[in-house]
Amino acid sequence: MGPLQGRTLSVLLSITGLTVRYGATVALDGLDLTVAPGELFVLLGSSGSGKTTLLRAVGGFVQPEAGRIVLDGTDLGTLPPYRRKVNTMFQSYALFPHMTVATNIGFGLRMQGLDRAATDARVTEMLELVNLAGFGARRPAQLSGGQQQRVALARALAPQPALLLLDEPLSALDPNLRRETRAELVRLQRSLGITFILVTHDQEEALTMATRIGVMRDGKLVQVGPPAEVYEQPNSRFVAEFLGAANVLPAVARESGRRLELPALGASVCTAQAIPAGPLLLAIRPERVRLGATDGLNSVQGVVVDCAYAGESLTHSVRLADGSLVRAMQSLRDGRREIRASVGDTVTLSWQPDACILLPP
Amino acid sequence: MLGVPWAWLAVFLVAPCAIVLAIALAEPVDAVPPFSLAHPEFDSLILVATDPLYRAAFLLSLKVASLSTLVCLLAGYPMALAIARCDERWRAPLLLLLMLPFWTGFLMRINAWIGLLRDDGWINTALGVLGFSPQHLLYTDTAMYVGIVYTYLPFMVLPLYARLSQLDPGLLEAAADLGAPPWRSFLRVTLPLSMPGVWAGVLLVFIPAVGEYVIPELLGGPQAQLIGRVLWAEFFQNSDWPTAASVAVALVVVLLLVPGAVVTSLRRSPARRGSAS
Numbered sequence: 001m002g003p004l005q006g007r008t009l010s011v012l013l014s015i016t017g018l019t020v021r022y023g024a025t026v027a028l029d030g031l032d033l034t035v036a037p038g039e040l041f042v043l044l045g046s047s048g049s050g051k052t053t054l055l056r057a058v059g060g061f062v063q064p065e066a067g068r069i070v071l072d073g074t075d076l077g078t079l080p081p082y083r084r085k086v087n088t089m090f091q092s093y094a095l096f097p098h099m100t101v102a103t104n105i106g107f108g109l110r111m112q113g114l115d116r117a118a119t120d121a122r123v124t125e126m127l128e129l130v131n132l133a134g135f136g137a138r139r140p141a142q143l144s145g146g147q148q149q150r151v152a153l154a155r156a157l158a159p160q161p162a163l164l165l166l167d168e169p170l171s172a173l174d175p176n177l178r179r180e181t182r183a184e185l186v187r188l189q190r191s192l193g194i195t196f197i198l199v200t201h202d203q204e205e206a207l208t209m210a211t212r213i214g215v216m217r218d219g220k221l222v223q224v225g226p227p228a229e230v231y232e233q234p235n236s237r238f239v240a241e242f243l244g245a246a247n248v249l250p251a252v253a254r255e256s257g258r259r260l261e262l263p264a265l266g267a268s269v270c271t272a273q274a275i276p277a278g279p280l281l282l283a284i285r286p287e288r289v290r291l292g293a294t295d296g297l298n299s300v301q302g303v304v305v306d307c308a309y310a311g312e313s314l315t316h317s318v319r320l321a322d323g324s325l326v327r328a329m330q331s332l333r334d335g336r337r338e339i340r341a342s343v344g345d346t347v348t349l350s351w352q353p354d355a356c357i358l359l360p361p
Numbered sequence: 362m363l364g365v366p367w368a369w370l371a372v373f374l375v376a377p378c379a380i381v382l383a384i385a386l387a388e389p390v391d392a393v394p395p396f397s398l399a400h401p402e403f404d405s406l407i408l409v410a411t412d413p414l415y416r417a418a419f420l421l422s423l424k425v426a427s428l429s430t431l432v433c434l435l436a437g438y439p440m441a442l443a444i445a446r447c448d449e450r451w452r453a454p455l456l457l458l459l460m461l462p463f464w465t466g467f468l469m470r471i472n473a474w475i476g477l478l479r480d481d482g483w484i485n486t487a488l489g490v491l492g493f494s495p496q497h498l499l500y501t502d503t504a505m506y507v508g509i510v511y512t513y514l515p516f517m518v519l520p521l522y523a524r525l526s527q528l529d530p531g532l533l534e535a536a537a538d539l540g541a542p543p544w545r546s547f548l549r550v551t552l553p554l555s556m557p558g559v560w561a562g563v564l565l566v567f568i569p570a571v572g573e574y575v576i577p578e579l580l581g582g583p584q585a586q587l588i589g590r591v592l593w594a595e596f597f598q599n600s601d602w603p604t605a606a607s608v609a610v611a612l613v614v615v616l617l618l619v620p621g622a623v624v625t626s627l628r629r630s631p632a633r634r635g636s637a638s
Contacts, residue, residue, distance in 0.1 A: 061534055081537040094535035098553050107549070111540035159540065 012037040012195050013058070013163060018067030020053050020219075027053040029219035030067070035163075040189050040196045044206040044243065045216030051199045052091075054216070055165045058197070059088045072162050082111070087161040091168040093152035095140040101151050102127070102136035108159035126154040129188070146177050153185075157194065166198040170205060182209055203243050207231060215239050237359050240283045246357070247289065247326040251282040260356070262300070264322035269298035272354035281359040288355035289328035291316055291339050291347055299350040302326060304341045316341060318349055378613070384606035396602045405603035409611050415591065419615065422588040425577075426570035429509040433517040433566045434559065436510070441521035441558075442551075445528070456522070459515050471508060471579050478504050478580070505581035509570055516569075517562035524558025525551070560627055564620050571619075572612055588612055 013035040020028040027050045035041050043051040056062045058069055060081035069076045076084055087108065096104050105126050106119040114122070127133050130150040140148055149172065156164055169185065170178045186209050189196050200206055206213050207227045214224045215238075223230055223239045234240035237248055251260045251269075256276045261268050269282070293299050302318035305325070315329040328349055330339065341347050385406055387396035409415045444455045462470060477483045478498040485495040498504055528551060536546035574589030581587075588608065595605035 059538060080542075081534070082540045082542050086538075088535075088538045090531055090535060090538075092529075092531050094529065094531040096532060096535070096550060107536070107541070108539035111545065155539070 010036050012039075012072055013197075014068075014070045015054075015058075016068050016070075018054070018057060018069065019065045020050075020057055020062055021065050026219050027062075028057065028064070028067075031219065031221060033214060033221060033224070035195060035197060037195055038193055039211045040186065040198065040209055042206040042210035042213050043197065043199045043216055044201070044203060044213055046201055046242070049216040050219040051201075051216045052167055053219075055088065055167055055197065055199050058163070059086055059165055060084050085162040086165060087156040087159060087163075088165045088167065089152050089156040089169050091171060093140075093148050093172075095148060095151055095155070097140055099139075100136060101132065101138050101140065101143070104140065104151055105136075105155045105158050107155065112159055122158060126158050129157075130154045145172055145174075146181070149173060149181065153188075157188075157192065161194065163195050163197065166196060168199055168201070170200070170202075178205075185209065206243070213243070215242060217242075232357070234283070234357060234359065237281055237283070240357060240359060245286050245327060245329075246283040247286060247324075248359070249282045249284075249320075249324060249326075250279070250361070252279045253277050258353070260358075264324070265300055265320055267300050269356065270353040271356040271358065272352075273358070275358055279361045281361055283357040283359055284326075284351050284355050285357070286315060286327040286329035287313075287331065288351050289326060290350050291328050291330065291341060292350065293348040294350045297350040297352055298356070299348050300326070301346060301348050304343050304345045304347055307340065307343060314340065316347070318347060381606045381609050384602050385610045387603045387606075389601055389603050394602065395600045405601075405607040406610065408604060409607040415588075415608065415611070418586050418588045418591045419611070421586065422571050422573075423615070425505070425509070425585075425587060426567050426573075429506055429513065429570050430517075430563055430567045432506065432510045433514050434563065437514055437517035437521055437562060438559075440514075441518045441525050444518075444522050445525035452526075456519075459518055463515070467512070468575070470512070471575060474504070474508055474511070474580060475499060478507070499580065500582040502581065502585060505577050505585055508576040508580040509573060512576065513566040513570060516565040520561035520565065521555065521558040524555045524561075528554055557627065560623055564623060567619065568616055571616060 011034055013033070015031060015033040018028050018031040018033075019026070029050075031050075031054065033054075043054060045051040053062060057064050058071075058076070060076065060079060060083075063078065071084070071086065076086075096107065099107070102120075102123045106123045109119045109122055123136065124133075127136055130153055132147060132150055132154070135143070135147065135151075140151065143151065149169065153169070156166075166185075170181055173181060182205060185196075198209065210227050212225060213227055213230050214221045215230065216222070217238055223235050225233075230239065231243055234243065234246075237246075240246040240248065249262055250264060251262050253260055253275045254277060256274065258271050258274055259268060260271055260275070260280075260282060262282070290297075300320055302320040304316050305319050306317040308315045308317070312333060313329050313331050315327050318326050318328060320326060326349060383398060384396055386401040386403065387398045387405075388400050388402055389395060389405075390397045440459075444452055444459075447455065475482070479485070480495060480497060480499065482499070484498060488495055532550050532554070533546055536550050537543075541549060572589050573587060574593055577585045577587045577590055578593075592605050592608045592612070595601045595608060
């Protein structure tokens with residue numbers, strides 16, 4: 001065996017059949033996941049989906065009932081957290097209140113046996129990295145939420161872990177700061193080359209930051225892929241509705257081809273991809289639905305029940321004949337005068353064949 | 362309404378202190394009561410401050426109290442930590458067990474110890490049954506320390522427990538995550554953050570232990586002349602109220618100095634500031 005064949009360089013973390021149970025509750029249900037070095041992998045899921053449990057299992061804070069976690073060729077098995085080359089940035093930050101910012105950041109380095117001088121040098125470097133130069137002598141309680149967040153990040157990054165786990169790292173920040181910090185975090189991750197696994201329930205965060213997204217539900221990963229792929233080709237109604245908004249209509253293909261019937265509406269639509277015969281669900285993203293008829297496009301009719309202006313976009317909610325609600329969102333970024341319909345107006349909604357997302361029923 | 366606490370302090374703290382101080386400055390006479398304020402003098406206070414007998418009693422009391430406090434701390438910290446870390450449903454029963462002795466009178470409990478420690482007591486009976494030679498336990502320093510530690514241990518455990526149960530378990534996870542094995546995270550996180558509880562427990566044990574009279578009297582030997590016993594002897598055996606009152610004044614001064622030093626050091630300690638967050 002050649003020197004490079006001994007280990008697979010494209011896999012940093014490999015999880016197979018991971019099962020974690022809390023009493024009678026199954027938190028992780030035979031989960032499999034592979035993460036490549038340098039990735040910013042985002043675990044997206046609602047609360048209770050098991051995403052934090054997965055992070056805690058990798059960190060060593062919960063003992064799995066079954067399955068293997070292999071990091072960089074080493075089976076983590078029952079290794080305690082302090083023996084894992086994994087650091088966690090906790091949701092609550094968990095900064096040591098009795099230590100200064102510098103001591104907090106240097107904690108992991110001291111535990112690695114680094115001497116005081118080397119620790120101080122690295123701490124100074126880390127403080128500069130997170131734009132907190134000069135804050136070393138303060139205590140966590142004397143910092144703002146955003147500054148505490150950066151101390152927590154610096155503390156987790158200082159020992160140069162092979163893998164950094166971030167549990168809802170931005171959830172405690174206010175929305176504007178969250179957007180800035182998001183970009184900052186991605187920049188930092190790229191420049192340091194440390195692999196991140198980040199947990200969030202915020203789909204925008206997942207879409208903007210991730211190299212790959214894993215959508216979690218009931219202790220399982222239901223879909224894993226790059227943001228655009230998961231968004232544009234969701235593999236289930238759950239993913240389509242969880243990641244972004246989706247208008248979902250029951251449909252049936254009478255014969256295999258590119259034609260779909262919408263039985264409840266008595267309409268038929270064209271799809272871009274060929275489909276086998278059978279019942280399925282048709283999903284269309286609100287931003288792909290246009291208000292008004294356009295030649296050659298799929299269209300349905302309905303009555304406007306709501307019109308919501310959100311600054312950058314305008315969303316009409318339209319009730320169709322079968323009672324289902326379809327949202328049509330138009331971007332206002334072009335400064336173009338929007339097409340506005342009033343509540344009660346009967347309108348035609350149209351969309352292109354390639355806007356049709358086909359989901360299993 | 363604001364005056365109520367002040368009135369309370371005036372009646373039950375300032376007035377008794379003033380009375381004791383007045384008696385300390387009085388002159389002993391053969392009368393009832395055995396002192397006269399006709400010619401106030403500092404003789405009794407000077408005697409207590411300078412006589413080696415009193416100094417020895419004070420030093421012995423401080424030594425016994427310090428050692429007892431240390432034993433209480435070493436025994437009480439693991440107990441408090443164990444209760445704070447155990448499953449929530451066990452905490453209340455364990456705390457109840459800790460408090461259970463208080464449901465029996467203090468003197469009863471000390472007398473029970475006499476029954477245990479006596480030459481023909483339960484411990485020596487058990488030793489005999491097991492084939493060991495009997496030990497002289499009662500009326501020794503050991504018996505006195507056992508009594509003091511037994512009596513004051515709950516006062517050490519409770520403030521420590523209160524502090525340790527408030528400790529964010531997330532901080533220990535963070536320490537472990539950053540590579541600290543359990544003993545290092547104890548030394549670097551748990552212990553410093555529990556220092557206010559340590560000091561509270563130390564003061565709650567140390568202060569009453571310095572003035573302890575009953576336990577050395579009932580369990581200790583005649584050599585255990587602690588300041589409480591000296592005070593009692595001056596008062597009841599010698600009927601020398603001014604000297605007894607001077608001992609009391611000196612004791613209060615000593616006891617104000619020790620907590621004063623602790624509070625000062627606590628103000629400087631980072632653990633206290635950390636706990637404010």
